[in-house]
Amino acid sequence: MTSPLHPVPRTDLPRPPGALPLAGSAHVWWDATGVARPAALSAPRPILPGLPVDRPLVMGIVNVTPDSFSDGGTLGGVPEAVARAQAMVAAGADILDIGGESTRPGAAEVPSDAEIVRTAPVIAAIRAAGIATPISIDTRKAGVAQAALTAGANIVNDVSALSWDPDLARVTAEAGAPICLMHAQGTPQTMQQAPRYQDVLGEVYDYLARRMDHAVAQGIAPERLISDVGIGFGKTLQHNLTLLKGLSRFHALGAPILLGASRKRFIGTLSGVDVAAQRVPGSVAVALWAAAQGAQILRVHDVAETVQALALWRALTLETNE
Template structure:
């Protein structure tokens, strides 16, 4: 018998004062949760579901089976965990508010831009400068497409693609991450000025990757994808996609810890669009607050994904701005710290308005009448 417990925030408040203080600050950010579903799963099936609030959670914890009690206590602590800022080179990225990561693809077969920035240093520079000026906190450089059906790129070719772009972004003073699953590319990227690794395989593709990241001591983003080989999209067969992805991300986090990577240097990404149907993606996005229970900052990468087209009369990748911003705002409402996007100015503007509303909500309630 295999019992697992999950604490999922399901009710939210504009500020703690609206619940007379009976709310928690989710992930140390600007979102407050006041109601929670505590779900017991046995051998893959949900067998119990309780509802709790901050002032009743302790009583409920005391009634849980011994096998899951300690995990429940840890998840509850994780939900309120405030994460330290990311120190990326000379840049400090605060995680107590949503941050925007701009995408710079230097591939010939990107699903979103069709190779617009491939082998065009001047165009790459202009795009990077636009994203930085618009408010991107990080530039994420990728030299290998991971869209369904894309062929793996030899690491030497990938290095030739990403290193000049990383050097250029770093020279601008940008905080730079590299989107790769190969240890050799990671090493070359760090040498070129990158300071964050974004591995869509969750450090499972290259057996040397985890050791390299641990030795470098740099932060790393672990993403969920079901495929273990060249095709990261294969094998997406879920009993319950939300809890299955949660469990798999926990496994990858634990493997990274065993490899010597510090917990404070890990971020998690549920992998929207990787081996997941439209229904799977929608379920995960609705359940994003749950993933704070793993105790790490979260990244959402839903920009221009196929699910937006599927919900919008098959709109092309270059016609998915509205859906991309809608998903980013949904992630902000869930307390997600990093948002990886193609359309930086529009997302930053949406974030700024979102933050203004959040700040104003903290003073919405005045004095009670005499």
């Protein structure tokens, strides 16, 4: 297994001599004293022009599915989806993530044409409503991604890390779009059937490194890659906790880190909350942890609550001369 340089993230103040920003963050630093080549771990990692690079970005989830684990079936049609997108943007969302296929444990595959019907009209309507906020299409399929990009999406978010549809790499490369590559063990139908690892941190890191190499070999520029450790995708409670505790290790991949843990089962298990929609406080706690690990994108259902919490976190971790 690979043993990457593991920066220890810190937010305590004042910062000592030798402290450098972690992946461009204005709020998270690490002590680079004695490290031969710290620049790769300190440089900003831009997602798209115009998006901040010195703070975590909030990605609001807009699921246009009948069966997503937390909010499936809550949007009746395109107008409702646009209204939710508008509310998220008003609450401070930096990116909107549109998904037309549930990837919860046990979910069935959705045919491409059905997924396109669910997502492309919503993206087009969001753009028609005058919303310029970047949009991510959450899909494993080339045809869905192509339709979404044509309708106005900017980013591809692939839970299969280009392992499901071999043509998705071409579509992404031709569009010049950023793509998020996520780790999953198995498919949604099988991933929670006793997942096992010898070393979950090392194995997930190595998998993402291999998929990034594959993406580059398929013509996607390295600076367009985003990584996601895949919380809940073929992981036990302990696997999820280990990945969260070691999240800063993934900065060594050289790509922005996206963390998607909002309302997931492990939060309910630890807090004793069975209803996914009632796991907002726990989800915010995990988002703040990820922010303190230097994560660049936080994918959440509850935008207003996350934005408010991050505003306080940023004020408390920003070093000033006063």
